[in-house]
Amino acid sequence: MPDNSNNPPPWKYGETLGQALLESILVEVSRPSRDTGIDFIACLPPHRRIIPENPVWFAFQVKTGNRFRVARNSFKAWPTTRPVILLHVRSISAHEQDYYFMVLHDWMLAHPDWPDKLRKRNSLEFDLNEFISVNEDRGNLLNALLSEEHRILQQPDALFYFRHSVLLPITEIDLFEHIPHIDKMEVPAALYEEMIASPYVSSLPIAWTTLRQTWAMRTHASSYQLSSPQLAYWLSRMPSDPDNPRQVQRARSQFLHFVDTMRSVQENRISSLPQFTNENIGWWRALCLLYPRSIDIIKAIILNPDRFTFNDIRGALNLTAALANADDPVVSGKAIMLMRKAGEYFDSSFVLDYQRYLVVRQYHYMHVEAEGVSQIGRFINFIGSNRSPNPIDDWELRLNREYYQSTQAVVASVFKRKSENPMRREVPTVPIMAVLRERFHNYLRW
Numbered sequence: 001m002p003d004n005s006n007n008p009p010p011w012k013y014g015e016t017l018g019q020a021l022l023e024s025i026l027v028e029v030s031r032p033s034r035d036t037g038i039d040f041i042a043c044l045p046p047h048r049r050i051i052p053e054n055p056v057w058f059a060f061q062v063k064t065g066n067r068f069r070v071a072r073n074s075f076k077a078w079p080t081t082r083p084v085i086l087l088h089v090r091s092i093s094a095h096e097q098d099y100y101f102m103v104l105h106d107w108m109l110a111h112p113d114w115p116d117k118l119r120k121r122n123s124l125e126f127d128l129n130e131f132i133s134v135n136e137d138r139g140n141l142l143n144a145l146l147s148e149e150h151r152i153l154q155q156p157d158a159l160f161y162f163r164h165s166v167l168l169p170i171t172e173i174d175l176f177e178h179i180p181h182i183d184k185m186e187v188p189a190a191l192y193e194e195m196i197a198s199p200y201v202s203s204l205p206i207a208w209t210t211l212r213q214t215w216a217m218r219t220h221a222s223s224y225q226l227s228s229p230q231l232a233y234w235l236s237r238m239p240s241d242p243d244n245p246r247q248v249q250r251a252r253s254q255f256l257h258f259v260d261t262m263r264s265v266q267e268n269r270i271s272s273l274p275q276f277t278n279e280n281i282g283w284w285r286a287l288c289l290l291y292p293r294s295i296d297i298i299k300a301i302i303l304n305p306d307r308f309t310f311n312d313i314r315g316a317l318n319l320t321a322a323l324a325n326a327d328d329p330v331v332s333g334k335a336i337m338l339m340r341k342a343g344e345y346f347d348s349s350f351v352l353d354y355q356r357y358l359v360v361r362q363y364h365y366m367h368v369e370a371e372g373v374s375q376i377g378r379f380i381n382f383i384g385s386n387r388s389p390n391p392i393d394d395w396e397l398r399l400n401r402e403y404y405q406s407t408q409a410v411v412a413s414v415f416k417r418k419s420e421n422p423m424r425r426e427v428p429t430v431p432i433m434a435v436l437r438e439r440f441h442n443y444l445r446w
Contacts, residue, residue, distance in 0.1 A: 014064035014089040025138045037074025056149045062087045068126040083148035100131035112252045115177045169211035180251040183282030184237050189424040191230035254283045265296045273315035278404045285322040302338045310359045317366040324370035325425040339370040351386040372428045
């Protein structure tokens with residue numbers, strides 16, 4: 001019998017073959033200097049890069065066999081700014097190999113429950129059926145790497161590039177770990193202005209870092225940090241109780257809905273927005289701030305309102321106003337132009353029933369959020385001249401109860417919060433709160 005004692009193990013064959021594949025399309029293929037669970041790092045040739053003199057380094061983990069497992073410590077050590085590609089080598093023989101790959105970021109978007117798995121297990125296992133077969137010309141693998149390079153460099157055409165926003169100072173990993181509460185992490189207007197005016201904050205990135213570190217370490221916040229009433233109020237809004245499993249599930253479901261809707265616009269197919277409620281829109285508003293290409297969702301609806309439901313249009317108007325207040329002048333400018341475009345459809349609209357009232361009223365209110373107090377008069381005139389024929393049924397009060405899915409007492413508390421501690425997008429609507437509180441003084445308990 002032949003002596004196989006000196007033959008390398010299968011995983012070693014896999015790494016050797018994986019390295020050969022990488023060297024056929026990439027340059028500077030090498031092993032990392034320290035063990036982080038990554039087998040190789042490499043970059044695209046200069047002529048394929050977005051910026052030839054600025055390479056993006058890709059990390060690869062290569063495996064063989066009928067499973068693809070990654071140790072928990074290895075996964076946690078992978079840097080979030082470096083794209084990671086999982087490479088599976090199958091049918092190993094001297095003359096023929098099959099290669100399959102998975103972009104880790106795509107997997108994270110498709111499996112937002114991965115933080116739970118990471119906490120409960122010593123390793124993560126990836127379904128081999130979700131891997132993509134590498135074409136003979138390696139073209140699909142190269143395209144995947146180029147897409148990841150666009151995402152990392154935050155190119156405008158990258159679908160899921162993540163943007164740091166002072167209005168929502170979290171990382172993408174924070175998003176996955178705290179997804180039920182991301183709407184509560186929005187920075188109030190007073191704190192935003194306090195940070196920008198601080199002599200210790202010289203730029204928006206420093207403001208983002210300061211706020212992110214503060215909430216991440218909020219249980220250890222110093223008395224000096226909490227001497228700011230605005231900072232203390234912001235931290236107090238973040239839930240301290242353990243996550244409710246049902247709320248976690250709902251939030252992750254909305255995240256998957258958001259991801260699918262982003263892809264649907266890119267694929268030129270129609271996907272509806274979620275039910276128009278405060279909880280759903282709160283999550284989507286946060287996701288739109290963090291993923292700027294979401295403006296394409298809004299654009300698809302605003303420019304083609306006849307193809308969508310009233311529910312979709314109301315949601316798109318709300319998200320437009322949120323992006324109009326983004327701390328990104330490019331995104332903000334695009335959102336304001338879309339809101340003005342919506343005006344061509346809604347400014348002269350007639351309201352004959354409650355369903356139509358919901359949509360046109362949403363346009364006028366969100367136009368105030370998007371462009372400021374100059375639009376308040378139009379909103380006040382609209383709600384004053386468009387009322388239910390039944391004097392007992394106040395359309396404005398009814399829509400607020402439905403939106404917040406709660407009692408009139410909760411609606412009153414929301415009005416109070418918006419008046420006293422508005423978010424940046426809500427500042428122009430503070431005078432409206434005073435009008436509505438006066439209008440509802442016989443219905444709401446203040």
